Structures are given as C-alpha cells and as structure tokens.
Amino acid sequence: MRLLIIFTGLLHISIQKSTPEDSSYVAAVVEFEVNANTDTNIQNYVQLIKDAAAQNADIVVFPEMTLNRRQSQSISVPIYGLLKEYPIPALNADLYNDILVTISSAARENAIYVVINIQEVMNCEDAPGEECPEKKTYYFNTNVVLNREGAVIDRYRKINLFGEYTRTPALKPDLGDFTTDFGVRFGHFICFDLMFQIPAIQTPQKLNITNIIFPTMWFSEMPYLTAVEIQQGYAAQMNVNFLAAGANNVRVGSTGSGIYSGKAGALISLMAGAPTTRLMVARVPKVPGQVTDSYPGPIYDDPSIHDNLFLKSDPSLSAHTSQLLVPGYQSFVLSSGETMCNFRVNITQTNDTSLKYRAFIHEGFNIYGDIRHIRVASCSILSCSSDNPKDCPYRFKEDEEKIEFKELSIDILSHPLNYNTTLKCDDVEYFGLSLRDNKFPLNPANYTFTKHEDEKASYSFKINAAQNNLVAFAIWGRIYNEDKLYTYRAGVLGGVRTFDGVASGGSMSCCIFACTGDTIDTCAKRFDKYTSNSLATFEELSIFAFLTPPKRNEELEVDNIAYFPVSLQPTLLPLEVNDYSLETTSLFGVVDIYNYTLLRKDIELYSFGIFGRAFEKDDQEPSPPWVEEEADTESPDDDAVPGSATTLHSVYMLVVFIFAVVIM
Numbered sequence: 001m002r003l004l005i006i007f008t009g010l011l012h013i014s015i016q017k018s019t020p021e022d023s024s025y026v027a028a029v030v031e032f033e034v035n036a037n038t039d040t041n042i043q044n045y046v047q048l049i050k051d052a053a054a055q056n057a058d059i060v061v062f063p064e065m066t067l068n069r070r071q072s073q074s075i076s077v078p079i080y081g082l083l084k085e086y087p088i089p090a091l092n093a094d095l096y097n098d099i100l101v102t103i104s105s106a107a108r109e110n111a112i113y114v115v116i117n118i119q120e121v122m123n124c125e126d127a128p129g130e131e132c133p134e135k136k137t138y139y140f141n142t143n144v145v146l147n148r149e150g151a152v153i154d155r156y157r158k159i160n161l162f163g164e165y166t167r168t169p170a171l172k173p174d175l176g177d178f179t180t181d182f183g184v185r186f187g188h189f190i191c192f193d194l195m196f197q198i199p200a201i202q203t204p205q206k207l208n209i210t211n212i213i214f215p216t217m218w219f220s221e222m223p224y225l226t227a228v229e230i231q232q233g234y235a236a237q238m239n240v241n242f243l244a245a246g247a248n249n250v251r252v253g254s255t256g257s258g259i260y261s262g263k264a265g266a267l268i269s270l271m272a273g274a275p276t277t278r279l280m281v282a283r284v285p286k287v288p289g290q291v292t293d294s295y296p297g298p299i300y301d302d303p304s305i306h307d308n309l310f311l312k313s314d315p316s317l318s319a320h321t322s323q324l325l326v327p328g329y330q331s332f333v334l335s336s337g338e339t340m341c342n343f344r345v346n347i348t349q350t351n352d353t354s355l356k357y358r359a360f361i362h363e364g365f366n367i368y369g370d371i372r373h374i375r376v377a378s379c380s381i382l383s384c385s386s387d388n389p390k391d392c393p394y395r396f397k398e399d400e401e402k403i404e405f406k407e408l409s410i411d412i413l414s415h416p417l418n419y420n421t422t423l424k425c426d427d428v429e430y431f432g433l434s435l436r437d438n439k440f441p442l443n444p445a446n447y448t449f450t451k452h453e454d455e456k457a458s459y460s461f462k463i464n465a466a467q468n469n470l471v472a473f474a475i476w477g478r479i480y481n482e483d484k485l486y487t488y489r490a491g492v493l494g495g496v497r498t499f500d501g502v503a504s505g506g507s508m509s510c511c512i513f514a515c516t517g518d519t520i521d522t523c524a525k526r527f528d529k530y531t532s533n534s535l536a537t538f539e540e541l542s543i544f545a546f547l548t549p550p551k552r553n554e555e556l557e558v559d560n561i562a563y564f565p566v567s568l569q570p571t572l573l574p575l576e577v578n579d580y581s582l583e584t585t586s587l588f589g590v591v592d593i594y595n596y597t598l599l600r601k602d603i604e605l606y607s608f609g610i611f612g613r614a615f616e617k618d619d620q621e622p623s624p625p626w627v628e629e630e631a632d633t634e635s636p637d638d639d640a641v642p643g644s645a646t647t648l649h650s651v652y653m654l655v656v657f658i659f660a661v662v663i664m
C-alpha cells in the first residue's frame with residue numbers, strides 16, 4: 001500500500017504539465033556562459049532542457065547567441081517552406097540542420113516548450129513564402145520556438161540590431177507570438193529590441209499579451225540600464241510576466257536573467273559576478289503580479305565577487321543638469337526642456353564620507369549601438385565618489401561608509417502620454433528604476449511608483465523604508481515617438497534656383513545644413529515638432545570658400561554678384577554678429593577668399609553658410625536637381641563627426657573647404 005502511494009506520487013510528478021485551467025504555469029530561464037564551441041553548447045543545452053523538465057517546467061528559455069555563434073554554422077528555419085509540411089525536425093533529421101534536430105529531439109523527449117536564439121541563414125535563391133528583397137543570402141538573429149512534440153511553431157527575427165554588422169534586421173517588422181497547451185499566449189523579442197516601441201511596447205499592447213519571452217546578451221550600463229534593473233522595470237510598467245534569459249560574459253558586462261511577474265517583481269533573478277551557467281525555475285501566476293506561491297527571489301552573490309562584473313556608465317551623464325545633495329532635508333526642482341523634476345530628500349550623513357549623492361535631470365537623446373538615437377526624459381538620484389558630476393554613478397564597496405535615505409521621493413512632469421492608434425500602443429512610457437550596490441533593484445515592497453491623474457504625464461517614485469545602498473533611483477521615460485535627431489550635410493550650389501516656382505535666380509552658395517534623414521531630399525527641412533537637443537552644436541565650424549569675384553555692371557552701376565553670410569538658429573533668427581567672424585581677401589582680383597567661422601561652441605544651428613546671388617542669371621531656367629556626390633570629408637578627425645556627410649558639387653569654379661566637428 002505504502003509502495004503504491006509512492007509510485008503514484010512519482011508518476012504524478014513526472015507527467016505534471018500545466019493545463020489551461022490552472023492559474024499558473026512553471027517557467028525556466030537559463031543564464032548561459034558564452035562559449036565559442038558549438039558542440040559543447042549543444043550538449044549543455046540538451047542537459048539543461050532535461051533538467052528543466054525534471055523540475056516540471058512547461059517552458060524553458062535560452063539566451064541570445066549562445067548556441068551557434070559562428071556564421072558558418074548558421075541554421076535555416078524554413079517556417080513557410082519545409083517546416084509547414086514537416087514541422088518536427090526530430091522526425092525528419094535528413095531535412096534539417098543537426099542543431100535544430102537535436103534541440104527538437106530534446107524538446108520532444110522531455111515534452112517541454114523550448115525557446116532558443118540562433119544565427120539564422122536564409123538563401124533567397126530558394127526561400128518559398130519568404131520576403132526576399134534581393135536574391136542573396138541573408139543572416140538574421142532569430143528566436144525559434146519548439147513545442148512539446150519538437151515541432152517548430154514560431155520564428156522571430158530581431159528588428160533592432162546592436163551593431164551586428166554581418167546580420168540583417170527583420171525584413172518585415174513581424175512580431176513574435178505563439179500559444180501553448182497550458183493556455184498561455186506568449187510574445188517574444190530579443191535584447192536591444194527592449195529599447196524600442198516596436199516591438200517592446202507593441203507586442204504586449206497590440207497583441208494584448210501578458211507573457212513575454214526575452215533572450216538577451218545585455219551589456220549592462222549604469223545608472224538606468226543594468227540588466228535585472230530594466231527587466232524588472234519593464235515587467236512592472238507593462239504589467240507582464242517576463243521571462244528573461246541572459247548570456248553570461250562578466251568581463252564585458254553581460255549577465256542578467258530572471259522571471260518577473262508584473263508589479264510583484266522578480267520571482268527569481270540573477271546578476272552574476274562570476275562566469276555562470278544556471279537554470280532558474282519559478283511557478284508563474286497567469287495573471288501578472290498575483291503571486292500566491294512562495295518563490296526564491298533574487299540570487300545574490302557573495303560581495304567578494306560583486307566587482308568582477310564589468311559595468312559601463314552612461315558617458316553623457318556629466319553633461320546633464322544636476323545638483324549635489326546636502327546632509328539633512330531638502331526639496332528642490334530641476335527643469336530642462338519639457339521636463340520638470342521635483343525632489344524631496346532627507347539623508348543622514350553623520351561622518352564626513354567621500355560618498356555623495358547628486359540629483360540629475362536629462363531631457364534629450366542617448367546614443368546606443370552607434371547609430372540609434374533614443375529620446376529620453378529622466379529624473380534621478382545617483383551615487384558619486386566625489387563632488388564632481390564626472391564621478392557619478394559610483395558603485396561603492398561593501399565596506400564603505402554608507403549614506404542613509406530616510407526619505408526619497410521624485411516627481412516627474414514631462415511629455416504627455418499618447419496612445420498611437422496606428423501602432424496600437426503607447427508612444428511614451430515611464431519606468432521606475434533602481435539599482436543597489438549589490439547590482440539588484442529594490443524589492444517592489446520598498447518603493448511606490450504611481451501615476452497622477454493629470455493630462456500631462458506625471459509620475460511619482462518614492463521609497464517606502466529607509467535605504468542605505470542606493471546607486472540609482474530614477475524615473476526613466478522613453479519618448480518613442482521622438483527618437484529622431486538631425487543629421488548634417490555640407491553643400492555647394494552654383495546655378496539657377498527657383499523661388500517656389502514663381503521666379504528664378506542665379507545662386508552661388510556654400511553651406512552646411514540640417515537634414516531630417518540620411519538622404520539629400522530630407523535636407524533643409526525641420527521635424528514637425530521642435531525638441532530640445534535634437535540639433536547639433538559645433539566644436540569647430542569654418543567655411544573657407546574661393547568665390548568668383550563680383551564684376552561691376554557699368555550700365556546699372558552695381559555688382560553682378562553679392563555674397564551674404566547667413567545662419568539660422570532654433571529661434572529662426574540668425575547668429576548675432578559677435579558669434580561669427582567673416583574675413584574676405586581678394587587674390588589678384590581673380591578669386592575672392594571668404595573665411596566664415598563660427599565662434600561659439602554652444603549654439604544649435606539649422607544652417608550656416610555663404611549665400612551668393614548671381615543677378616545676371618535671374619529669370620533663367622532653373623538648374624537640374626542636385627546630383628549626389630560623396631567627397632572626402634575635410635575633417636581633422638573623422639571619429640568626431642557623428643552623422644555628418646559631405647556633398648560637394650563644384651560648379652562655376654567654386655572651391656570650398658568646410659571644417660566641421662559636430663557635437664550631437
């Protein structure tokens with residue numbers, strides 16, 4: 001009798017799968033140490049799938065790019081082709097890549113859903129049903145989902161690549177989603193995708209999905225974007241269950257995995273200070289945040305290995321407006337552009353420590369992955385190792401004297417919330433983020449993040465109990481619909497231009513001007529709405545032009561050409577005379593040399609140039625449109641010229657040298 005009970009008990013465990021009727025399911029995520037050896041990775045994956053199933057997981061998620069890292073080992077995933085007819089690689093080993101067959105077999109043998117991220121190859125010479133702009137071979141960063149039978153049921157290609165120059169972003173911005181036999185529909189995307197409206201906001205909101213899967217190889221950055229910090233912040237703000245699996249490579253700052261349930265925070269999370277491969281399992285309530293079972297929570301590592309994890313810092317921080325905190329109580333407001341931050345702080349600082357705190361406001365852009373300008377609005381309190389804002393944020397050591405916050409509350413008033421009816425998701429989101437010296441955010445029990453009922457976006461973020469280990473405490477807003485920044489071009493025109501089609505006139509101009517995109521037809525345009533910090537200031541800007549000298553028209557007693565220094569600021573006014581210098585010299589009457597130089601480094605400009613009128617060509621047929629010619633950039637340091645391109649089109653012996661160092 002006793003034996004029988006044990007037997008049925010075991011049997012019960014080994015076939016325990018969640019059902020649509022259950023109020024929860026069991027999820028597993030893997031933190032996986034990066035390894036270049038694909039065979040070793042496959043073996044480890046198979047073992048981890050087995051281990052996850054043994055702990056009753058319904059689904060197991062692996063990180064980004066930890067299986068087949070070599071391009072030569074890329075996997076084809078013909079989801080609209082062969083896989084429609086033969087969806088189970090395990091049963092059709094001759095049709096598919098060995099890696100896919102092995103993972104399919106492991107999913108099938110263990111009757112568990114498996115999400116892997118792979119380097120995918122697609123040869124457009126033979127790709128039925130696929131989007132194929134060119135007949136060539138494409139490489140993608142791709143999630144593949146297998147069900148309990150080992151069938152491939154979904155494929156998602158990363159939309160927002162982080163560098164990754166050998167790969168192509170998804171050719172169509174298809175969202176990833178699939179349904180399971182336990183009644184949960186999942187959405188999924190990859191790593192850097194988390195920073196963007198499509199897919200990070202659109203997936204849960206447009207598809208009405210409350211469970212999100214996230215393979216990642218994150219490079220943590222203080223103060224707002226360390227891995228577990230932003231994972232927990234995202235899960236809470238979007239009110240979703242979030243299954244994040246992180247690649248582990250602590251030397252470059254990659255770690256961070258967890259299972260989060262809405263506003264309840266981390267059911268389990270890991271921010272490893274040492275090389276780690278680890279399976280993490282938790283029971284997840286289907287309604288995010290409604291946690292009833294007990295759960296492990298954050299897995300803290302020993303303080304002695306905390307610092308082995310490399311952590312980057314936002315390099316633009318010290319340029320933002322900030323204010324040093326003083327001991328005791330203080331309340332003050334910082335404002336910048338459309339954003340206002342109200343701080344209320346009471347800190348105890350009995351002894352004279354070198355640790356300081358500083359309040360920051362940032363309204364503008366951050367640049368990630370070299371080229372993506374993301375628009376943010378944030379209010380934060382950060383730790384610093386000195387009075388100098390350059391020394392923030394500072395991750396203090398365990399044994400250093402701490403400063404205690406008795407009270408800490410931040411209110412933000414900023415860009416209004418807007419629901420985008422085309423994209424079917426929000427255009428703006430605010431996240432309540434925190435980071436402690438142990439690399440984890442605060443437990444949700446220790447903070448309150450609330451939205452006020454205003455027409456403008458107004459949030460408040462405060463601690464519920466005294467805290468003495470804060471590195472960052474911040475409201476970080478993403479203004480997705482303003483992720484844009486002006487680019488700059490240099491141009492020369494010698495010819496006849498039209499004035500709105502009603503008149504034409506001879507023109508000879510050398511100019512730099514702002515553009516809203518990368519092509520010339522986007523130039524000399526403005527975005528619909530002014531946003532601060534979207535224009536460049538110039539570390540150096542000098543136009544050195546050799547121009548055709550004016551000749552006297554004796555009959556009319558006037559010159560046939562006139563040159564004017566022009567410029568345009570965001571106020572739509574030109575520069576004041578003290579802000580530039582203009583020197584002109586004549587070289588034997590054959591050529592006039594103009595040196596038009598900007599004298600201030602803090603002025604934003606739409607344009608800066610010499611505008612010449614050649615009156616004798618007035619009323620002639622306008623010249624054909626500009627032909628784009630890329631020429632060498634006359635720049636002392638190419639690296640210092642983000643987003644600048646030079647178009648030189650020399651006509652009528654105009655010779656121009658433009659020296660520009662653009663600071664965005």
Ligand SMILES: *[C@@H]1O[C@H](CO)[C@@H](O)[C@H](O)[C@H]1NC(C)=O
Nearest residue numbers: 185205206207208209210287
């Ligand atoms: C979204 O899903 C929830 C439950 O899953 C449902 O109650 C709600 O009606 C859905 N909303 C829309 C707009 O479909």
Ligand SMILES: *[C@@H]1O[C@H](CO)[C@@H](O)[C@H](O)[C@H]1NC(C)=O
Nearest residue numbers: 328329330346347348406407
């Ligand atoms: C600040 O905190 C100290 C220590 O808890 C307390 O004595 C003091 O009353 C607080 N000040 C204010 C203005 O709340």
Ligand SMILES: *[C@@H]1O[C@H](CO)[C@@H](O)[C@H](O)[C@H]1NC(C)=O
Nearest residue numbers: 348349350351352400401402
């Ligand atoms: C302040 O310094 C004294 C002497 O160095 C030390 O005994 C005390 O513990 C310190 N106080 C705090 C709050 O750390």
Ligand SMILES: *[C@@H]1O[C@H](CO)[C@@H](O)[C@H](O)[C@H]1NC(C)=O
Nearest residue numbers: 418419420421422423427481
């Ligand atoms: C929605 O977003 C798209 C893409 O960013 C944008 O072009 C459009 O203007 C937005 N529409 C609304 C109604 O906000």
Ligand SMILES: *[C@@H]1O[C@H](CO)[C@@H](O)[C@H](O)[C@H]1NC(C)=O
Nearest residue numbers: 442443445446465466467468
């Ligand atoms: C909340 O913060 C206090 C420190 O003030 C800490 O002792 C406590 O463990 C925290 N609560 C949770 C649930 O982490």
Ligand SMILES: *[C@@H]1O[C@H](CO)[C@@H](O)[C@H](O)[C@H]1NC(C)=O
Nearest residue numbers: 542544581582583595596597
């Ligand atoms: C142009 O003028 C600026 C400002 O007066 C000066 O610093 C610079 O050397 C001049 N450039 C040339 C090439 O003469």
